[in-house]
Amino acid sequence: MQNGFIQLYEKDDDAIRAELSTGLLAPQAFTSPKYLYDALGSKLFTAICELPEYYPTRIEAAIIEAHRSDIARVIGRGVTMIDLGAGNCSKASRLFSVLQPAQYVAVDISVDFLRDAIGRLREQFPHMKMTAIGMDFSSTLDLPDAVRGEKRLFFYPGSSIGNFSPEDAVAFLCRIREACRPDGGLLIGVDLVKESHVLNAAYDDSLGLTAAFNLNLLLHLNNLLGANFDPRDWKHRAFFNEEKGRIEMHLEAGRNTTVTWPQGERRFWHGDRIHTECSYKYGQDDFLQLLERAGFGQFHVWTDERNWFMVCHAHAV
Numbered sequence: 001m002q003n004g005f006i007q008l009y010e011k012d013d014d015a016i017r018a019e020l021s022t023g024l025l026a027p028q029a030f031t032s033p034k035y036l037y038d039a040l041g042s043k044l045f046t047a048i049c050e051l052p053e054y055y056p057t058r059i060e061a062a063i064i065e066a067h068r069s070d071i072a073r074v075i076g077r078g079v080t081m082i083d084l085g086a087g088n089c090s091k092a093s094r095l096f097s098v099l100q101p102a103q104y105v106a107v108d109i110s111v112d113f114l115r116d117a118i119g120r121l122r123e124q125f126p127h128m129k130m131t132a133i134g135m136d137f138s139s140t141l142d143l144p145d146a147v148r149g150e151k152r153l154f155f156y157p158g159s160s161i162g163n164f165s166p167e168d169a170v171a172f173l174c175r176i177r178e179a180c181r182p183d184g185g186l187l188i189g190v191d192l193v194k195e196s197h198v199l200n201a202a203y204d205d206s207l208g209l210t211a212a213f214n215l216n217l218l219l220h221l222n223n224l225l226g227a228n229f230d231p232r233d234w235k236h237r238a239f240f241n242e243e244k245g246r247i248e249m250h251l252e253a254g255r256n257t258t259v260t261w262p263q264g265e266r267r268f269w270h271g272d273r274i275h276t277e278c279s280y281k282y283g284q285d286d287f288l289q290l291l292e293r294a295g296f297g298q299f300h301v302w303t304d305e306r307n308w309f310m311v312c313h314a315h316a317v
């Protein structure tokens with residue numbers, strides 16, 4: 001540990017290549033959505049959040065802004081605020097003045113992403129104890145001793161929970177519940193089911209930023225795997241699958257093409273797809289049931305007037 005920066009995650013290139021190869025060679029080819037976020041992919045995602053069609057970021061911020069005092073009343077002051085996927089820490093820092101956390105813990109896959117943000121926050125909030133942890137929190141939530149055990153508030157905004165399948169979401173929420181202890185809780189943002197045309201536009205925008213975000217995955221795969229994908233051979237496909245309650249993102253081959261990499265080779269026929277992301281959309285009660293299954297209760301829910309998005313606080317019970 002150096003100045004409150006703790007790196008617990010070490011990249012295992014062989015494991016990454018094996019995982020990607022398995023997915024690309026599966027009968028229905030797939031990749032994990034985490035591979036959408038190389039340096040360019042992360043910048044494209046930041047730009048997506050500014051798009052008129054991509055409503056979740058804007059609506060979540062408006063809900064939190066409108067209900068800050070009530071959220072603070074429910075949560076209380078002096079929590080240990082653990083920000084999962086903290087990024088530039090901006091969402092959490094908007095709550096600092098009302099929550100006055102005793103410690104702020106920013107968690108992301110790499111502490112390098114967090115360095116600048118934490119540096120800026122320390123200038124703004126010189127008396128707050130801050131810790132940055134580099135870990136892959138989707139697989140483990142074993143937090144180091146530097147994180148206070150009292151009144152833990154996990155903060156998981158942005159509806160990132162939607163990128164897990166419902167079963168995996170429950171398993172992840174169980175891990176949060178376990179790391180919470182009885183006096184802790186979770187503040188989470190969840191995107192809600194709505195009309196298909198709104199959802200489809202949010203994931204297939206008119207400027208083509210989401211298409212670029214999806215296609216950039218192929219450049220990332222070329223880097224990670226040494227593959228020879230040509231993004232010009234592929235098309236972005238995104239649509240709401242009503243039966244499964246999720247947006248699906250795919251890359252579809254625009255012509256017959258053979259892709260090779262050191263561990264494998266695959267012939268994709270015109271129209272074949274690689275499934276790159278799911279983004280589940282929940283009914284309010286359905287999501288509260290998932291939280292209940294994970295051991296949370298005493299819910300407080302805040303939404304916008306159209307019920308497009310919810311911010312929910314849940315106590316560990």
Ligand code: AVI
Pocket residue numbers: 048056158159160161162163202203210277278279
């Ligand atoms: C990060 N995650 C919550 C985004 C979502 O809406 O599922 C990722 C995204 N994919 C396409 N646009 C945004």
